[in-house]
Amino acid sequence: MNKLNENEAINYWQSVLGVANSDITKKHLERFFNITIAKMVQSVNEERKLISKREETSKDKFINNEEYDFFEKEFKYLNDSLENLLEKYNFILDKLSMRISLLKQFEKMTDSEFSHFIIDEARLFYEDEKNGTNVISTSEDPLSYFVKKRFHTKGYRLECETYYPHFFELINENINRFLSYIKEVLDNVSFDFNEIKDVYFKKYNNIILEDISLGDGDRHKKGKSVAALKFSKGKIFYKPRNGDLDVAFFRLLSKLSRFNLNYEFRDLVILNRRDHSYFEEVPYVQTKNNAEFREYYEKLGCLLGILYTLNGTDFHNENIIACGNNPMLIDLESLFHSNIFINENIYDKGFYDLLKQSDPSVIDIGILPKKIVKNFNNEDISLEIGGIGGEEVKASPFKYSKLNIQNSEIIHSRDFGLNQVNQNNPVSKFSDKDYEIINECLKKGFILFYQTVLQNREEYLSTIEKLFGNLEIRVILRPTYIYSKLLSLSKNIYIIGSEANRDVLFSKLAYERWDQLDFVKSEYNQLKQNDIPFFVSNTSSLDISDYENNYLGKLSDSTPLNNALNKIKKMTSDDLTNQVSLIDQAINLKRYKDVSTGIEFAKKEKDLNLQSMLSTAEGIGEMIVNRAVECSEDTITWVSTVLQGKEEVEFGIGPVGNDLYLGNAGISLYLTYLYKKTNNKAFYVAVQKANNYNIEFLKQEKLYEHGNVGYYNGSSGIIISLAVSNLHIPIPNFNDVVTVSLERMRRLFDECQSFDILTGTAGLISSMLCLEKLYPGKYTNQVKELLLLSYNHLFRNAVIDGDIAYWKTSNTKAYTGYAHGNAGIISALSRLAEVEEELFGFKLVDRNFASKILTYIDNNFDKQQGLWETIPGTNRYSKGWCHGPQGQLIAQTNVKLGLPELSKNDEFFKDIIEKIKNVGFGNNSTICHGDLGSLKAIEYYAKKMKDKKLLLDCKEVFGSIYNDVLSVNWKGNIISNTESLGLMLGVAGWGYEILQHIDYDEMFDFFDV
Template sequence: MENTEKNKLFNKFTRNFIQTNFSEYDMQNCEIEFLEDKVLDIYMNTLILLINEKRLLGILKGSTSEERYEYFNDVLCGKYIIDEIAKRFPKLVSRSLTQLKNYLLLYRKVEQLFLKDVPKLIQNRFISNQCENFKMEDLQITVSGDFHNGSGVCILFYKGERVIYKGKNNFANQLLIEIFSKLGDEFEESLEFLPRYIDCGDYYWEEYIEHTSIRNSNISASEYYKRFGYLLAVAYLLNISDLHFENILASGDIPKLVDVETIFNLQPYEILSETIADKDLLKRNAESVLLTGLLPLAGSNEVFGGDTSGILGGKFVGEVRVIQNQMRDDISVKRQVVRKTNKSHLPFYISEGEEQYFEVKDYLRELLFGFKKVTSYVENQKNTFLSIIEKYSEKIDVRILFRNTKDYSIVRTLLLSPKYSENDNIIFEKFKNKLVNYQSDELCESEIKQLEQMDIPYFSMKSNSCDVYDLYGNAVWSTYYSPIELIRKKIQNLSVHIIEEQYKLIEFSISSTLRLYNQEALPRINDVEDKSYSDSILYKGVQNIVDRLLGAIYLSNSDQTCNWLTLSINNVDCLELSPMDCTLYGGLSGVALALIESMTLLEEDYRKKVRSVLPYLYNSILKKYEYLTNDSFYMGRMGVLYTLKKLSKEVGKDLDNWVNIEIDNVISRLNIGDTDFLTGISSVIPAIRLENLNKVTFEELSDIYIKQAKEKDNFVFWGNEQSNNVSLAHGNLGIELALVRLIKVLDNSNNKETISTLLKKAINFDNLQRREHGWVDNRNFSHSANWCHGATGVLLSRIDLYNQLKNDKTATISSTDLQQDVIHSLQDIKEVGLNLANFSLCHGVSGNLLTLVHTQNFFDENNIVNNYNLKKFVRENFYKIHLYGLQNGWMCNFNTKYDSYALFTGISGILYATTLYLKNDIKSDVLLPNIVS
């Protein structure tokens, strides 16, 4: 908790609480101080709730807020408040006492072990001779990391010196030390990647590692990253996971591994997937070098809100509780989202008194060299490597993570909150439901039991066993393979091909993440200097993209399905590789549409290849359709149905009747949708024949927009005002397309008049954000020209409104105003929409060019701009995209081996846009929803 005066807050409560509940313990001052900190952490929210309740009830005495706080702290925070908490929150008190007593017992245990082992620690130079005359009051102990069954990692501070206590055996570290020793002998290097330790049986002491600088900067930095490559290779080969930035320390030119919690990692769950192709891709991803956590890419495990990798990480989104109005009776806690940065895992040198950090981008060659050196050695010396591992196969306990430890921490926090502590049945029920697809009763019961003891649940198995046990010795799970079996298989199957694949993954994950955070460094298409503008370049580009798609597709002959491992950015700005869903926007449906459109432009052999994969796409999309829960055109069923109608004809299937039935099902659910265009009903309404619906449906649909609208002065919006952009995907622009269609089918009812007013006020809201250049983008306070946000969406929306209303004599929207918006958006697209570091449909150059292709008829009919010059402009920029793409990569994938294949965010969108342009096809069936039936 962020609080500069934390130890002073409610200090009378913490002291009285300890005196009341720990009177039987004869505690030293250091122990009391240790517990006081823990008590305040647990009860802070409860005390803030109670003081505010008393303030509102007028119970607190004093003429100022500060005096009333003092009254609460000095007078009430004795037996009165302690008794009230015990009466109102008995489970909270019970759990807190369990946790506090466990902490105290651990503190005392470690204290006594330290006292006993001081001679050993001095002899092995973990601490100096000044610690010989031990004084209890000089010792400080902090518990670090997870707490299991009364035990945890402890950091001991004594007279300015530190040492680490770990209450478990040390076999994992011993294995790694022996492996690195063997590699060191072979490479003629000293490879001391782990801290020194003193083995004491069921616990051990570990040397405290400091984050220290590199002396000889260039040479030492090269050594550091080469050694990091060694470490990465061993972590990959031994299935060591969870090696995030907090588990690595840069100690001079050596990356020190300070915590090895999950060696021989095993995924306990069977991979659940919609198709066998998906399952195979997920399995391949889960067994890759990404599993280690050392690389800045989300693998099969969940991420923590950003880049937590051991090589590049420490940049992630976190949440802190900030205490406001301290020492006042209106004290409160505000949660703030912050971007945190940690650099203790990065090598650095001192220059003019300041720390200068080395960046892995400058030493990627050394990192890759180190990785390849170790993996190539093991590939040639498999028996030697395995013989070392086998020595520990019966000794090592493998921790099994059934859930992210962050999930456990959240539940534990809720169990100690005044709001949820007495409703734990609800919390645990939701907790169980997350594993509803597995036979997990024993596991969930053990998790709950451990959480009730305020422990982070811990499960483990012997590396040569298939049975998983909890801390109480109960079997809770069984796996198909033992951890050691998987390691043997991995090493025995290691080949030059597999090493090369991992090598490329490393290169990709680092270079793509660096480019993600430094978009300005990427070249733009305006940098293209060749201006011959030959259409042959476009045809070569089309064939190149098709070649990339066909080369990367994974086909499963088991169930005749397919997929791609596509590159995407998740909701916490972290890159990840994952199989595609079946949606139009980001999934297989979009790829299918692009391939179908391109076939007439391809050479015969490529056309045959495309035709050969269409049945796989058809089967995959149809199977995955069953799992969709969204009905929208872009992210749900309607777009998939549109694709299946086209695709079924290509593969000789008749789906028309089924599609019509499914559309009726979608229509029956429209009255419970949200208004968003990308994910909600506003993209469904333009895709259905409204005239075939009944009047009741029209009224129900219009009621949704009326109820969810937020009116202010003379404008209206849906969603949050502050973050509401002039946006087709998530703002008024997409909703306006639905409103104008409802107006046309509504009878002369109150709803028709209300919807007409909403449309006008929605456009007013857009106009509020109009600037000299485009429309303001609230995400960066600049202006954007993308399909999703900004001028491109305005152009599409305004032309659609113009066409919908041009024959409506009762329309209250000015056609002149719409035309002015069209001109304004066109200028902005030309200004900022063609010099983007992205070629995609959604937020890149292809979407802008395809929009200009689609709108050419409008410009011809209304004589708004010189259409000859516009067509020349479009042609030149399509040429630049393809010349750049053929030479440098397609700018949807950060120019790496791994592409984003999706229609709206990847290379399929470039293919689709170029194909329509070359065919002179001005349809807009993906830019705006097309009629599905």
């Protein structure tokens, strides 16, 4: 192995850390490890030198293909150790059977943990063309072929010992931890055996332990997880923690009768010890009839209320078992969830503030339907993780490694697996009628409990304080998937061969967390020992420790118990209404699939009652204000239906964020004009608080690390919202806010990897042109600088291939449409071309470059469909503003105005407008995906082209949209019968369009960018 120099090492470690440059890498590593980079590189080279020595003496033996069990040495040690260990316990009758079971479990755990490593090694094996040809010709599974022909050979074992010594260190450490934990379980079972018999198997005489099965969940505290103990007369579960929280919770359930609640909850039999506990196995039993079904969900609604008061989270489908008419919560470890995170930079400010400063809502508990969505090969993959599911087998959004034969090549791919539906549903399958009953019963149980607390608040507070005071709780400092991902990465072939590389990878947790270094060091040390980091606190304490009770510090100024008690004290009838609304929306997103409006462009109504329209707009504003979530005394935000996934086809309930599209900026824009029209002080105050929230967001330095500068989903759109609002509701120090924000955005370009109008530099162009129009001359110098930077950023990063140009990153293929692709970019460049000579005194936009952008769009037009393929080669088409013909119409209208030499002919515009009329109406009534967006796109063209007849047609079509949909459905049926609140996908957008059709000239047109 060649000796590494400093630059080579730093460049590699920079890629591992994912930071901006080598200087940052060097400073980070020297600070975290408290040694010089030179010393680190020296250590790596010493490691490489040892490998080279082993290589010299062993390389000739690598080709030895004599069959040899790869893990023979390790598994023999494990087998012998288990044999000796099990011999000590007389309550195990068939020790051989248990030993075989434990060996198989460890083998399965090892296969799973190191699958990425083995597949990468197999991929290297197939780089030898002969090996690849052999497996392809025999049609064998590539991984099985590798394991048979190479993995289980003496030569390969020796090769791995040479290049990956840490691989075997990890295996041996896993074995020792496995043995240690099995011994701990058996020792505790031995000590507690008589009580286990008395509590769980009293009616039986002779009880023996037949098997121990370790769970598949996260491993903490030196490899520990829940263990299923199979006795001769039944099964119980061993947990490597005390059951104090669980015991207290079920005691609370037993005391609810004193509050006149009419539900009788099933108890859970728990044998509790100081540092471990035993839990009965809850049988999965489906409900027998409608009465039991209704009772199950009424009880679940009541439990939802209890968990709401105790700040419970993470009660997903695997933590609930349906036992007849009883929903059983089988893991209460995440009660008293403290809003403490040390990695808040993974969230936008809106989400983080909701977590940190606001009380968790019913959505955060995890019981209600909830999807997680990931985009893979430009397809959104979703998985229902809520406690109320109902799906059949469904694709998981978590990828696993596999070898595939593709186009006569063997490749390492990352594909999605399947998830079976868990035992959290009391029936096998749900109908739409079932969801209606579920919704009714959940709300009934929740309301009954909530009202009971309001009527007996002091007694309930006292009960909670007595039951849950001074109990140990788990503290989650980061989402565990972050730890899991780091552990997985640490086992790929490029990391596991060097201890220094693993150290560098885990040090990533410390990036910009120097004020919390004690916590990070603990995370680092736990990851080093192959654990998911685990922290503990106490319901009545601010102190946080690691699992060995080493004090680390405080991350909050209020104890978890006080947080819950304060939440109970703040419970009101208004909050009840809001939480019930969230329940309603979450269930309705499962229940309603068809959101057709019945609107056609041909359906026109000339009569519009302006007073009725204003009344509806005001009602919408009042609902939005009532739904506000207070983050501090002078800031508010909202929780609402939000879009999930790159393809924007999945909906969920969550914080709206800050942006113009769904978040505070768009909602504030609507409330600004509503205040102007009504002079209602409540709207004025709401605008001030929403704007304060966004100003705080813009102050965040970490915001500017990620290059999210766009108009609809980015920081510049927030500035435009504030700029418009300030014209009607003055913002203190507005000029400073804008100037500083623009200065900060100047620093974004090294990090910005987004180019579209939603999040990227095309959106920044749109925003800066808009700001100049709103405040002519005031910020011109900064505007011009950002316009030049944005244009050059687009030009520099474009993929130019002959006569086409497009943009592509590792996560986003080249879209054709307005929101994410070429149409939005050419639209922004066309608007820039309109004013370039006035602003700069020369033509900035290269016409040949613009022509290539347009050609890419043209090449992806499907004549048969009459639509543009959203991404080339996917056969996917959109009928909405974001990816469909509406956005193309806006873009081509702007080309006609700004780049007339590249404009389409009149026939094109006639055809595209006709297409929008035919496919763009009746889907739903939002701006992004529905009737209002289609209408706005046609209106935009009509206004710019001064087509009075088409404009009149649009006004009449709006009459039918208003009378048939907006005026009827604004109280909760915006998307799938939910209260979506945002501008582009919600009721704020409905209200905005109503106000625009009352008096267009008074309103800022957010499409006109």
